Amino acid sequence: MPHRLTPADMPDGLTVRIDRFRHDDVWLRTWTMWIAETEDLSPDERHDVVLIHGLGVSSAYFQRLALVLARFGTVRLLELPGFAGVPHPDHPLSTEDLGALVASWVRREGMSRVLLIGQSMGAQVVTEAAVQDPGIAAHVALIGPPVNSDERSVARQGWRLLQSAVFEPAAVRSMSIRGYVRCGWRWFAHTLPAMMRYPIEDRIGLLEVPVLVLRGGHDAVAPEVWTQMLAGRARRGSWAEVPGAAHSVVFDHARDVHAHLADLVQQ
Template sequence: MDSSGSRRRVPRRPASSLAERWTTVDGIDVFYRESVVPPDAPAMVHVHGFGLSGRYLLPTAERLQDEFHTLVPDLPGFGRSGKAPNGLDVPDLAHAAARFLNERGIERATLVGNSMGCPVILEFAHHYPERIDRAVLVSPAGGAYNRPLRRAVGQLSVDSAREPTRMVGVAVPDYLRFGVPSTVRMFRALTQYPSLQRLLELRIPTLVVIGDRDPLMPHAARVQEVANATDNHVLAVQIEGAAHAINFSHSGELAHLIRSFMADRPIVDDPDSPGHARLYEIHRSANLPPVV
């Protein structure tokens, strides 16, 4: 790695059917994956969670690559991307995401986040409302429910036992690369971020997806209570049997949900996944576009 934090000269075997590419954001080398689709396809950016790279988002992103201009970046400081000199907090990451879109010449996109990626999306929508079409918030983490750090560590320990075993090979190298100092700094920024306030400010169609086995999330009744307080086109859906990393563990169900949401279709079980996890609505705002 050179003085700019570059990792782009390290040869690696491609890990995805998406093209692997590099760009530069604020002088930092940023690694990303991108689908090859017609230029008029709507853009969809997948935003990863705490300490991780975009690699664990690929199972869902790859399922959607033929329908959307799909991008999966490693945000600055994460994964294969270079690090900022002083680290980044949630607003910094949101601004970096906007400048990443600038580099790609993308004016508007739907943003799909998991865990920490959800606060990043909320902050992006706060600063750049004209640049986001829809928001998909999967297992949105942060805030009082994950404080203090020892509680979050306990929640993560429980969750790790509920995720597919193959997730270990994806997550552990990312966490080791992210490092302890970055973990402590980012945890503080994430849990102090005003996620609820930003959610209530949203004025775009928003899909919230939670798993009924996710120890980092409040129970469904609390999620429904929060959704009921909004007037911002919120659709909340629960997937039975899912824990926190839904984009990795339940990619078929999640991709089906996203397609239905994007097309304003009713939320029903995926007919192509019989016998798999059941998904169902727990809240639908009256302000959502009518289903067709």
Template sequence: MPRRCGPEGRKSCSDVLSNGRRRPPVTNSGGARGAAGLPLRGEKCRRCGPASACCGQLAPTATDGHRRLRRDESAGTHGRALCAGDRQTGRPAVVFVPALGVPEDLMNVASECGKWTRSVLLDVLGPAGRVDLPTFATAVAEWLKVTADAPVVLAGHSTGAQAALHAAVQMPGAVRALVLMSPTFPPHLRQVPALLRATFRNVAHESLGVWRAVLPGCVRIGAVTLFRLLRSAQHDQPEATIADVRCPVLVVRGEQDPFCPEPWATRLSNTARRGQCVNVPGAHGFPHQHGTNTSALIAEFTERCT
């Protein structure tokens, strides 16, 4: 059951713990599956052929009628967005920024949020190349600048939370509320040996479903790009950046997450102008394993901020 960070351990939302179920992937005309079941760059959508000239939609399946693919270009970055649901009156859209730019990481929670508002899962890194955290954050900010027609709830996970944090500072008018899920890295994890030890501890608590979901995306992005992004994220200082965020901030961490220990999450929420910290069951990959629970937290936080 979710509880606030800190010794009091008070409940902050209803007990809605439920494993999120991954929806069946959509296949392209050639039968190949891209990230989250979407056409990869250079592949074809069912209706339009090359993704670069895509009309913006995938043919719906019986269980997946609300997903649609849109390809955006901003600041020279080729991006795409997987959308679910429709924006409801009085409820802003939720835009997700995945860890290490791997969209499979947040498929479950993005699908769940699509049940109560418009949910957008970003893939803004483009082809593998010289990508670091500042590039990642700028790509998210540029996407918001070009695409968002109203302030959104920006939600990032892990290194995606770091990118979302910087994007919220760069584009304050575009972000109504900020959700940081398992934000990385506390000072003691900014060296490779300590990070490796934390990784081994996390493996013991992580579900196999998380690894099955994210490993194909990691392979697609490539080891060099992942390492460059990871090392630049270790050099980042979220504890300094978060003080410049104008909107309300919710920090969410898994109770068994060694990458985001409770003192670190509490420090971030206390440094924010309007911050709150919540503990939830699970390890670092809790948004994938508990998509329904995470969606409910975001929905409750959104209601308080609107």
């Protein structure tokens, strides 16, 4: 998780804790952060937050966003099985498997009015978690959700990711490369097919809570028409775009993303 932050970035009273969670021989790593002032929030003001990363990478790119979201309540960043040094399972996991794992963990933690946030593949995982266990989330945010149903091929999605990468900060490209190397090509290859075939456009309609679909203006992986269609299929969906951002909008436009999330939790 956070490795580029300096003491000046840290809010007063910040606490960070690292834990592991095991479920049916599959592991998650969690980074939990909170600030002292949120302890005084009333139940109506508090929104605990869960952030889930995309394919091949880690929660590192959420570091700036996590700090501003800590004003909502306790923030937890999850690192999924096989990524960021978390042990590789002995068998491939489907998106449904990952959703069940996350739902089990959220339920065990007993959080308050949870805002589930997923970026890229993480958007599929939080969708599935909230579909399987509708009571775990009060709000869901899908940021740069794949896979555009009109371009459901590995070659096309690889090209779209490269198109987006042109607009990404160098730090994001560097973090992504390190993440891919760390997870290894074999686990990446095991996970990619599940992401490619997951029908988020069908599953989103089963969500019962307010859903925000958010993209960066230069995100070729999650184009405007696709994300607007997803928002339209949600029962209580909304759509937003951050101009000038790309696929990793959560990293370099954290304040803009925070503003949209603040609007979401008022619904």
